[in-house]
Amino acid sequence: MKLKPCLTALALACAAGASFQAANAQEMKAEVIHWWTSGGESAAVKVFAEQFAKAGGTWVDTAIAGGVNARTAAINRVVGGTPPTAMQFNTGKQFDELVENDLLRDVDQIATEQKWKSFMPQAIIDATSRNGKMYAVPVNIHGQNWLWLSKAALEKAGASEPANWDEALVALEKLKAAGLIPLAFSGQKVWERGLFNAVLVGKGGTALWASIHGKRDPAAARSPEFRAVAETYGKLRGYIDPGAPGRNWNDATNLVIQGKAGMQIMGDWAKGEFAAAGQTAGKEFGCAILSNEGGYVMGGDVFAFPKLKDPAQQKAQLVLAKVMLEPETQIRFAQKKGSIPVRLDLDVSSLDACAQKAVKLLADKKHQVAAQEMLSPPALTGAMEDVISQYWNTPAMTADAFMAKVADVLKQPF
Amino acid sequence: MPLVRHRTASRLAAGLALSPALLVLVVVYLGCTAWTVWISLTSSRMLPNSTFVGLRQYASLMGNERWQVSVANLAVFGSLFLIASLALGFLLAVAIDQRVRAENTLRSIFLYPYSMSFIVTGLVWQWLLNPSFGIEKMVRDLGFPSFHFDWIVRQDMVIYTLVFAAVWHAAGLVMAIMLAGLRGIDEDIWKAARIDGLPPWRVYLSIVIPMLGASFATAAVLLATSVVRLYDLSVAMTNGGPGVASEVPAKFVMDHLFERGNLGLATAAATSMLITVAAVVAPWLVWQNRRARRAQV
Missing domain, CATH: 3.40.190.10 (Periplasmic binding protein-like II)
Incomplete structure (x- = not known):
């Protein structure tokens, strides 16, 4: 039936809204689309915002209730040519076609610099990598079973x-x-x-x-x-x-x-x-x-970065990636969200008993199962x-x- | 001569005034329909692409059990909902037409459900029908411990609960349309029937109902559109469950379009719906057209 008009209309509406946001490029602004809207979730995302502010950036929060809605809105904006700075996905295949169509920026350089591969489960790295390059920043691990x-x-x-x-x-x-x-x-x-x-x-x-x-x-x-x-x-x-x-x-x-x-x-x-x-x-x-x-x-969430031309925005993406994986951010985020840190090299004694159990289990590679x-x-x-x-x-x-x-x-x- | 010029000018003005609407119709409606049909012939997943795969999406759609269930559900729901709403709405209208007291209040009460969205209707009925705290629990607590009313959790009965809710929602609207029709019937007809000694039910059946043809048609068309786009009621009341037992075609399209990132299959389903509706509506339009032309002659 007439479902296509929704997509088009959404893309147009967003294009109009976002066109004046790029005006102030000097400032390190990051517009992040995510679906963390419930009490605990928004407290968790606030941790990211605070840490990003400490690093000198301004977090522009675009929370859209419901994973499907948030992803649809974000994808429409990317396809429509006015992408956000960062967008949330579940760890996995949801952003495959964005990579295939060359719409996402890879984060391989910072991943190597920061040695992400040394402290993240292999399955999570595999789930965010396409053709040998990482295309998203994993931020947590949710145990599903x-x-x-x-x-x-x-x-x-x-x-x-x-x-x-x-x-x-x-x-x-x-x-x-x-x-x-x-x-x-x-x-x-x-x-x-x-x-x-x-x-x-x-x-x-x-x-x-x-x-x-x-x-x-x-x-x-x-x-x-x-x-x-x-x-x-x-x-x-x-x-x-x-x-x-x-x-x-x-x-x-x-x-x-x-x-x-x-x-x-x-x-x-x-x-x-x-x-x-x-x-x-x-x-x-x-x-x-x-x-x-x-x-x-192991399931979880990642943030992916659309390809952007503005150098200030590109810098903001890198800073976001770095901030999200800092030990302090990771622990504080996990406390609020109920997940465990995606870094397995942290002291988790401040997390609850179940989270500690999970971290202990995941220390052995045999126990790591990709969702x-x-x-x-x-x-x-x-x-x-x-x-x-x-x-x-x-x-x-x-x-x-x-x-x-x-x-x-x-x-x-x- | 001046008359002719006047006529062309007014035609031009009318054409200009209508052109935005025409543009919207062509670009948004026809354009998007064409796009939908085209995408249904490609291998598109999350993003549209133009790899032509012929009718492959349709083949997998027809083999998809959830789609089959959805279509069957729509047929069952559509026919029961139409018949029940029309019948109940008509009876309500007849009852109110007996010059009852508090007519205004009753009319508002019956029309009230229509002012609610399908989402609210669905939630209310979900709660009422829930066996662990709804009607079943209430009746059991009243001292009938063997009372059973768990249709909403039974795969074979759940579609009828959707009919309940939808009829509850729409019967008031049908009543309002019918009541307007009944009030339009000439008092003389009733007087004539009384003189002939016809019982009232006979008058309704043989005289009034045929005279209300236009009201019935209006109500039926209004109801039919809500059958085809049935989506929110299923989402709010059962979310398609238990299993896939209360899935409907529009929900199939929405789920595959967004959550499942399967544009090809979703547009194939949408196109199938369009073809089905067109297959029903087109002959009717042709028939109407002919009748109108005959009436002019």
Whole structure:
């Protein structure tokens, strides 16, 4: 239908707005488009702004609520010829086509100068590099496959804290018998995929993860290991409550906080909810990575820099890149955001117990697992999401049928 | 002679006055439509490109289960929504037309839902239908513990909950249109029918409804447009879930256009919608045109 006019209109509107911003070029101004608008998020982004100001710059904040909206606006401005100084993406494939069309500036020089490669996980470097050059500054690592549990609920059910998926199924059964909601779940496509991914890496292992999401090997989707993943995932349907479909993730987290539910699989952004409720990691709630191998799924955020002609703006980009990765900025940012620093060489004793656990895990390269978004383009991730969601919501669907569908998706040219 | 000149001048003025609208129509509407069709024939992902791939996007669209579900949903939703809104709206209008007391208040109450956006409507109904704190919970707490009303979380029933919400939203508008039509009917017809001893239901069915043809057409066209662009209700109420059970074509287009960075597939879907609508509307336009011409003769 008439969706194209939106794009054009947006680009035009932005072009009009941005044309007078370039006037004052002497000053080191950086206009940054991001989607960090919630309480904790905006406190975190303020850390960047303050540190940038200390370095002599002026941070011009363009916060647009919602990742998709922010990225669409930023991309339209880049394509329309009035790019911002820096723009946020999730670590991964979202900026592929900007690089292919030569619209982004590479940050390889400063990366080498500052020795980024010596303190960042390889998977993060790979996810921001195209043709051997880094094109974005990673700023944090979000763990996506955390298990959050209510100590009170587990105690009531007489269950012990699980360390892998087999133990988790035992604990879930006990919680069910005790009349609690075993698994707090938010039935939206993205979290159905999140739960699946947690099972895939925990039950299937990091090698299977790499062949499914990384190599996109249809044969891997027909393997017995993948069948075990599909079956475990299928079993989890029996441990959610009838109100789960459509629920928001934070409402599910609140069920764990109140002790009405035993556990939840969610990224480390859920910590913010526990903190807001005055709970402490290790005391009222616990966190664990369900995996015998310790595979920690790393997502995160990056800032990319569009190609700009104005030398003052180019300088601002470099200063931003440097400031964002300074140890002090990294720690203060992680405290507010709930993520962990993208630098693994820092003293993290000021972070919470779960964050410390994560940093300890990631010290071993074997545990570093790149998130699905880093390995597959949004179109493929979306197609997988549809298949996973269908399987989750259709209990009558067999594991075989699901495996065939996953194999089909992996065969498509993306 | 002066008359002719006068006529050309006024035509020129009319043409000038209309030209901005025409320009907008050609550039924005037709231009963007053409662009959309063109992109649907390319391999475009996040950014448009011009690698021609023929009908490949359409092939993968037709094989896409979510698209199939979306189209089927639109058919179910569209037909039920049209029939139910027209029927309910008409009955409400008839009820109010009986010169009831507090007519103004009732009319406002029935029309009120229409003043809300689909987003608000969707949220309200999401809460009402949620089995853990909505109607189901309320009735159970009243002492009927076996009461079940969990359609919104069931894949096979969820599309009907969208129909509920949409009918609730639109029935008042249909009522207003119908009421205007009913008030326009000559009192003499009623008197004549009374003399003939016809029961009121018979008068409505055989005389009034055929006379309200134009009102029905107006209401149906208004409702039909909201069927095709159905998007916000699905987003607010179920976000397409559970699974893909309440997905609709417009949401498919939006998701693939933005979040999934798949312009090729999204524009193929948009073009398919356009072709479908055109296939329905074009014969109707031709028919209308002919009828108008016949009426002139």
